Amino acid sequence: MLRKSLVLAVGCSALMFGCGEQPDETQVIVDNLVEAGFPADDIMVVDGKVYVGRDAEVSLAASHELLTQDISTQEQYRTTNLVGSAVTKICINGSTFTGAFSTALDLAIQNYDEMALAFDMARAPSTGCSFTINAVIQPGVVGGSAGFPSGGLPYHTINIGDGLAPYGVDVIEHVITHEIGHTVGFRHTDYYNRSISCGSGGNEGDAGVGAIHVPGTPTTATVGGSLMNSCFRSVETGEFASGDRTALTYLYPPRGYAMLNFESGDARRTSSTGDWAPGEYKAECASGEPVTGLSLNPSSRYTRVALCPTAGDARFPHNGCYARNFSTADNRGTSATGDWDPGYYKGECGPNEFVAGVAQSTAHAITSVLCCPGTVAHTSCAARVFDGQDARESSASGDWDPDNWKGECGPGRYVGGLSRSVSGGAPHALLCCSP
Structure with a gap:
């Protein structure tokens, strides 16, 4: 999760089964992620949903794709799953967003739409949407969460915590833009050492699967060097860094x-x-x-x-x-x-x-x-x-x-x-x- 602390939410860590029996589908996702090479201590289960990297939700279909795709060594880092060419316009439904959150959502969408990419992006309602992402306000959370693409489609939901309100429009824009980045296939730029942006934390895991370097972007992460860093600062501008833009135009x-x-x-x-x-x-x-x-x-x-x-x-x-x-x-x-x-x-x-x-x-x-x-x-x-x-x-x-x-x-x-x-x-x- 993109947030000031490393605690995802009040809930159980994956592979710690004393908090109740996990649904069968959840266990399959966890097993698939472990087999794909993600460290056990980076996989979390919260309210029946499976996350890696603290804020990226993984569906059952996406976990299967991580196992079946052939990975070649290619920072910006992406997942093995990307949005397919059939998606030409991504719309985001933020009907419950008001005030600073609504303004920040518009600005985050603008970050993507002002770039010349394979897909356009717009706020719903809009015509010609190939896929619609649902933007949800999550009570009691300071940060956000989303998931990775699956089947050539973006992830279907971004969750934005209402605890971001004191940080202002730019920081909320930053978090929303970051979570949209996950839905189109980006991993954290500092996935290999979360302490770079979070002050503590280790490696989210790679093992040759799921964290592919995007050519033309830096090979090391720095504080404030990427909008896709794991944790945010109170001084974020909400705008893409150079490496973020390079990665987007390379992939799309x-x-x-x-x-x-x-x-x-x-x-x-x-x-x-x-x-x-x-x-x-x-x-x-x-x-x-x-x-x-x-x-x-x-x-x-x-x-x-x-x-x-x-x-x-x-x-x-x-x-x-x-x-x-x-x-x-x-x-x-x-x-x-x-x-x-x-x-x-x-x-x-x-x-x-x-x-x-x-x-x-x-x-x-x-x-x-x-x-x-x-x-x-x-x-x-x-x-x-x-x-x-x-x-x-x-x-x-x-x-x-x-x-x-x-x-x-x-x-x-x-x-x-x-x-x-x-x-x-x-x-x-x-x-x-x-x-």
Whole structure:
């Protein structure tokens, strides 16, 4: 539970059976969680409901999914269960919320809805809801509780304690946003050491199941560093931290786009082109997709994310592709576009080719672009310099890498070339072209 103390509620801890016989279904959930690797001392049963991490309720179906899913090592941390693509609008029914609680619920929903995600979020009543979460005021509680997704659907209820009233709107907004985070699949950022945000407490448990790191987010938790920390402070603002936004856009990218984070490893939507840059970190779109955007971390100056439109376009096949290395000098398939970024090394595909992938060294210097022949003509090309600010021809894809500089070509356009700094190798500009 997200609260100042570690006591979930007045009730019995799981696996302590002196408080009355547990219902059969409850025992099955507990058994499944133990088998999945959650520590016994992190599983609690309160009023017949099973919780892990103090505030995340686990249903019978969700506990079965934790056992059956194949986990690959991927902080923001997520559960194995996520919301499916069929859910395009999540509505929240807070009909009993009044005053500061009603205002905070509106602000929490706004936190999610103002981001470009795979789903919209709105307060009920609203039209077009794919799923409705019920928001309940829980008497005598300072904090909140919720559960994990199951069957591709968010968890059905968030419980918000009325004991939060003295903390004000921002803290209530923080708790509501946090509990909604659990319903769409987030675990606590400090799950491995609750004392980071709570002052005491240990590891909620992982064992390779149920706590999967989200690429592109920090690997350590800090006080105030994430809205998904286990416990809250009286000074919370109710707003997402940078890592929270990165995690959301990674797990639930805007419909029609894929974000490939290759800052610390390959992120490829196809391997049909082979290892075209051995020993380097590669981002590669799938066949039918050109690269249309790239981002740069302002502090580290590392390349982070490549953007791919996922609608599928026959003009952009992945056949006959090859790598064009420009780590030490220009390497261009055409000069018809002129010197579109003077003073920088340029990698540019030929006039009938498009960029399908980008590679950077393990030291984070851009080295190559993957060029593929397509039904394209390199017309109306323009350089978009994104070293120092966003340089986007369109914002339809949303803020797909928050707090980082983004270069992006507009709808129907593609990256025909990329430039990098001579020293350091940070990306500098995209060459955006029309077919």
